[in-house]
Amino acid sequence: MLTNKQVSEAVTMIGEMFPDAECELHHSNPFELLIAVVLSAQCTDALVNKVTPDLFNKYKTPEDYVEVSQEELEQDIRSIGLYRNKAKNIKKLSKSLIEQYNGEVPESKEELMELAGVGRKTANVVASVAFGVPAIAVDTHVERVSKRLGICRWKDNVREVENTLMKKVPKEEWSVTHHRLIFFGRYHCKAQSPQCPVCPLLDMCREGKKRMKKRQAAME
DNA sequence: AACTCGGGGCA
DNA sequence: TGCCCAGAGTT
Numbered sequence: 001m002l003t004n005k006q007v008s009e010a011v012t013m014i015g016e017m018f019p020d021a022e023c024e025l026h027h028s029n030p031f032e033l034l035i036a037v038v039l040s041a042q043c044t045d046a047l048v049n050k051v052t053p054d055l056f057n058k059y060k061t062p063e064d065y066v067e068v069s070q071e072e073l074e075q076d077i078r079s080i081g082l083y084r085n086k087a088k089n090i091k092k093l094s095k096s097l098i099e100q101y102n103g104e105v106p107e108s109k110e111e112l113m114e115l116a117g118v119g120r121k122t123a124n125v126v127a128s129v130a131f132g133v134p135a136i137a138v139d140t141h142v143e144r145v146s147k148r149l150g151i152c153r154w155k156d157n158v159r160e161v162e163n164t165l166m167k168k169v170p171k172e173e174w175s176v177t178h179h180r181l182i183f184f185g186r187y188h189c190k191a192q193s194p195q196c197p198v199c200p201l202l203d204m205c206r207e208g209k210k211r212m213k214k215r216q217a218a219m220e
Numbered sequence: 221a222a223c224t225c226g227g228g229g230c231a
Numbered sequence: 232t233g234c235c236c237a238g239a240g241t242t
Binding site: 042043044046047050078079080081082083084085086 | 224226
């Protein structure tokens with residue numbers, strides 16, 4: 001397991017690899033971000049960014065989503081997949097916003113997680129990106145790189161990965177940490193093709209060293 | 221813990 | 232054309 005000092009070194013090095021790591025979803029306010037992150041479940045941000053310009057041009061407020069028919073909303077987000085669930089969740093979530101929060105997006109992770117279609121990851125992204133709440137969103141990228149590097153244990157569940165990251169990274173760096181780990185996982189430490197031979201973190205990476213050793217053995 | 225929802229993108 | 236992508240809800 002990496003020490004706190006090693007984790008902080010790793011995060012710094014990843015920061016140098018991705019100096020402008022930040023939320024890639026198009027949005028201009030907390031409500032749009034919330035919708036974009038809900039839509040992004042189980043699909044790529046790039047795909048979500050293809051539908052949001054038209055979507056946000058058509059729907060400005062929670063009322064707009066409540067008033068539209070389920071079928072019409074489904075058609076508007078059809079290309080991202082899982083569209084029936086997502087359309088249903090967005091209508092339900094919009095209704096909750098109107099009834100419980102005067103049409104505004106709540107700022108706490110706990111309140112966000114009560115909303116339809118909003119789980120741990122989505123709540124953390126919205127809270128941290130839109131409201132500056134300290135949080136580390138653990139998606140599959142963050143989970144994978146945390147396990148490969150040895151920040152946490154292989155058998156840890158999402159909650160444990162999140163807790164370990166929060167323990168090992170100073171609170172004021174949580175938001176940069178989660179964006180950097182996401183970029184690192186998405187573009188470099190990819191699920192099927194980690195770029196170990198050219199990785200600046202190889203020396204401290206548990207999985208990377210194992211893979212390189214295997215590679216070496218295969219060469220001989 | 222396992223299962224379901226799903227079309228886009230790439231090889 | 233088949234595999235990979237990537238969370239939340241339900242049972």
